[in-house]
Amino acid sequence: MNTHQHDGSPQNGGQLPSLGFVGVGRMGANMARRLKDCGFPIAAVFDANAAAAQTLAAELGSVAADDLKTVTALADVIITVVSDDRAMKKIFTGGLLKRAKGKLFINCATVTPAIHVWVEQKCAAKDAQSLEACMASSITQARQGTLYLMCGGKPETFERARPVLEKLGENPRYIGAAGQAAQVKALVNMVMNANTAALAEGLGLGAALGLDLAMLREVFSQTGARSGVLATDGEDMQNRDHACFFSAAHAAKDSGIALKLAKQQGLNLPLATATKKQYDRMVKTGLGELDKSGIAELTFKDRQGNPA
């Protein structure tokens, strides 16, 4: 049986816990690189795409696990970064909880809040701990260790995870019980996506009127139209640079999670609804893998989603 120190180390205060990764797409791989740089042993990595796992394992001197139970066997702390609810259910019923006693699972995927509650229950039944750690940042931040992390679960689990979390982002934020961080994350992305869709409309109409968009963006930044997405996406919208940090398909998914919560509460949210329709339209017309800034393709005259 492992006996865990406050710093998450299974053996002693001086040794960092070994880590396993499940899901090594763009986000997961960069988080693994970052934690390796910080001195954590990356004991095993797993991905449904075996080639991706093998490449990363070779890069980090890790093991590309053949199955999920091997990840759990080799690591003290298992970080999961998978794509959706279904993938979360699949890994937690597909071997990840085999001999999981004493292990800590940190779950970073953006999934439905109820899934985090379910995962916590499954882990508790195996004497394992789980924490949701929702990320409100992107690939660059993952690599640099500057993610904004919103955490849900038991306070003592948050404390156990802290040494790892602090290397992923400076001030991991404890939100509340399991599922609440995912709720907050869904709200963050719902509002962010709506602001993005609105910005694309402002710049698209400005372009149609023949206004200088650099001037327009600067005026926006000085007035009540300023926003985080103006800073991160405004210039990309103007230049049609939609290299993907956060895809339109993900934006559609996250606004959908929030709208589902709203429906359960009997709330009608017309801005979020209009935003989801725009991102759904991108997915349907083959633009879903553009960055969320690609929504400007729908609001500028004569662009892909708005042909003349």
Next chain:
Amino acid sequence: MNTHQHDGSPQNGGQLPSLGFVGVGRMGANMARRLKDCGFPIAAVFDANAAAAQTLAAELGSVAADDLKTVTALADVIITVVSDDRAMKKIFTGGLLKRAKGKLFINCATVTPAIHVWVEQKCAAKDAQSLEACMASSITQARQGTLYLMCGGKPETFERARPVLEKLGENPRYIGAAGQAAQVKALVNMVMNANTAALAEGLGLGAALGLDLAMLREVFSQTGARSGVLATDGEDMQNRDHACFFSAAHAAKDSGIALKLAKQQGLNLPLATATKKQYDRMVKTGLGELDKSGIAELTFKDRQGNPA
């Protein structure tokens, strides 16, 4: 005939031009107070509400003009701050241009871009000058001289107006020809209103889910959900403090101006459309004179616009 110096003075470089105000509601009155503090003589004030003009005239040691032509007769520079297109047409055909040769009109109302073009033509026909000076700020900024001013008109008219403009806001911005500043202002408010409507949805859903809204606002401020309106309106939405700085009715009007421009360009803007519908709904249900933050009355459970 007046001969104007570069600083806008009609007689000599040491003397400030005398000012007239047409429209002394909340904004106009505070701009007059500010310019009086800066040493400009306030020669005359006029308002359709005669009592408002008389009260302000008494306060500032000015004349409450009985008619528009008296304002033009007494002042070198006439600042108009009226409510809408119709009021602009009414004053510029109702005596304001009598004996207007050499006078400078600075028009601060948020009106349709085409009105500014029309006013400039009417003024030019009388050998007078006109400048649009759209304001992207509110009452407090008017009083303090920290308005953000977007100006449209001839560059030389902007230069003549500059000494007055610089006392209203530090860095008045020259945008382009008459009407273009109103276009930019319409875009600013369209995006601002959409961000406001989206924020109200995020906080309303957060409240319905039982989340701590102070925590939620702080998380928004650290993530992609951050915006100017989060800083100016977020706490007011939470506390239902809708004392009016920029009314819901004005928000509906300004989003409407932008949507009209979009329609002329053949652009469909679903976020702006959804936003206007929300502000229209406020007007229809008697909430139009609440501040724009009052849109949260529509998105929080059991509030005025969303009864149980």
